[in-house]
Amino acid sequence: MGKKLKVGIVGVGSIYKTHVPGWQDSPDAELVALADINPTQLNKVGDELGVKLRYEKAEDLFANKDIDIVDICTASQYHAPLAIPALQAGKHVICEKPLAPKPSDIKKMIAARDKSKVLLMAAQHMRFQAASQALKEEVVGGRLGDVYHARGWLLRRASAPARPSYVSKQHAGGGACLDIGVHILDLTLWLMGNPRPVAVTGIAQDKLAKMPGTFLGKGNPIPESWDVEEFAAGFVRMDNGATLILEVSWLLHHPTESNECRIWLYGTKAGGTWPELQITTTNPTAKRHEDHRLKVSEGMEAHAAECVAFADAVAHGKPAPVPPEQSLDVGLILDGLYQSSASGREVAIER
Numbered sequence: 483m484g485k486k487l488k489v490g491i492v493g494v495g496s497i498y499k500t501h502v503p504g505w506q507d508s509p510d511a512e513l514v515a516l517a518d519i520n521p522t523q524l525n526k527v528g529d530e531l532g533v534k535l536r537y538e539k540a541e542d543l544f545a546n547k548d549i550d551i552v553d554i555c556t557a558s559q560y561h562a563p564l565a566i567p568a569l570q571a572g573k574h575v576i577c578e579k580p581l582a583p584k585p586s587d588i589k590k591m592i593a594a595r596d597k598s599k600v601l602l603m604a605a606q607h608m609r610f611q612a613a614s615q616a617l618k619e620e621v622v623g624g625r626l627g628d629v630y631h632a633r634g635w636l637l638r639r640a641s642a643p644a645r646p647s648y649v650s651k652q653h654a655g656g657g658a659c660l661d662i663g664v665h666i667l668d669l670t671l672w673l674m675g676n677p678r679p680v681a682v683t684g685i686a687q688d689k690l691a692k693m694p695g696t697f698l699g700k701g702n703p704i705p706e707s708w709d710v711e712e713f714a715a716g717f718v719r720m721d722n723g724a725t726l727i728l729e730v731s732w733l734l735h736h737p738t739e740s741n742e743c744r745i746w747l748y749g750t751k752a753g754g755t756w757p758e759l760q761i762t763t764t765n766p767t768a769k770r771h772e773d774h775r776l777k778v779s780e781g782m783e784a785h786a787a788e789c790v791a792f793a794d795a796v797a798h799g800k801p802a803p804v805p806p807e808q809s810l811d812v813g814l815i816l817d818g819l820y821q822s823s824a825s826g827r828e829v830a831i832e833r
């Protein structure tokens with residue numbers, strides 16, 4: 483085996499922890515450097531992981547010629563300002579979701595990737611879950627027929643990440659739509675075969691967050707810095723005539739206490755549910771409805787698996803496992819949903 487690719491993580495707050503096992507288990511890469519503007523956190527994590535190369539300025543990590551892969555794990559508004567110089571320095575970049583809150587910034591990231599001829603990918607770990615891979619295989623194998631409609635929802639009763647990185651527009655760029663909407667929308671579109679979105683109508687609201695007395699799990703208050711939507715719903719039309727309904731919320735009078743995160747696909751031959759993996763179809767000969775469940779065996783944890791897959795793509799000259807053009811479509815839909823919410827009209831989506 484050749485030399486391992488050298489990885490540097492930028493932003494060692496919370497989510498980086500889920501990437502570390504991937505870099506440790508990858509046959510193609512190794513974690514060698516960390517960067518964070520918070521020196522206390524940087525040194526704490528550096529000591530815990532035994533990583534000696536530590537940078538308080540990400541640009542110093544990008545200037546290190548030995549680094550091959552940069553893994554961006556900062557709050558979302560800082561993804562593009564960090565990813566673009568990293569790509570310009572010739573680094574392959576895996577970046578937490580969303581690639582950027584604004585589609586115009588995702589386009590700039592793609593342009594920087596093209597110029598440097600490197601790989602860029604959003605860390606959409608849900609694609610790497612065993613249930614997602616199994617349902618995708620059904621769709622690709624044609625067993626659902628033409629998937630002409632899908633529903634994707636991720637609803638929480640009172641569970642928002644109550645930190646400025648998520649609930650302040652300055653740091654996050656948006657609310658539930660960008661935090662959890664990105665996950666469920668990306669997965670739904672991917673399971674549908676990534677048809678091209680052409681129009682969206684939707685609503686984004688902060689009714690409960692603004693209401694005095696609203697509290698989060700364990701009775702915690704709504705933070706002062708909260709200025710984003712808690713709830714969004716949308717209807718998306720695709721260029722092949724398919725449609726998608728999206729619902730996301732951090733705060734909702736919803737019966738389940740924790741996450742309700744589900745996708746239903748409707749095809750001409752069968753329907754499929756995620757994550758239950760119930761396939762619903764008909765037997766035309768017997769003239770009866772038939773259901774069965776797909777069986778899956780759990781593989782590597784999904785955040786780790788996405789890092790392993792990215793390193794494999796870089797090492798072996800493959801395309802990025804999550805093409806950023808697909809992340810741009812996700813960004814365009816969510817940006818269109820915000821515009822539609824403000825105007826009260828359907829918004830055309832153009833790349």
Ligand SMILES: NC(=O)c1ccc[n+]([C@@H]2O[C@H](COP(=O)([O-])OP(=O)(O)OC[C@H]3O[C@@H](n4cnc5c(N)ncnc54)[C@H](O)[C@@H]3O)[C@@H](O)[C@H]2O)c1
Pocket residue numbers: 492493494495496497498517518519520523539540555556557558560564578579580605607647661
């Ligand atoms: N895929 C998932 O399941 C998942 C889950 C949670 C969060 N996320 C995403 O991960 C990202 C980070 O979330 P988090 O909860 O870890 O945030 P966090 O606020 O806990 O950590 C971010 C870290 O980045 C550092 N930082 C900020 N600006 C920096 C800069 N310019 N250079 C270097 N370091 C900088 C901060 O000091 C902090 O330590 C967000 O984009 C979020 O949407 C993804």
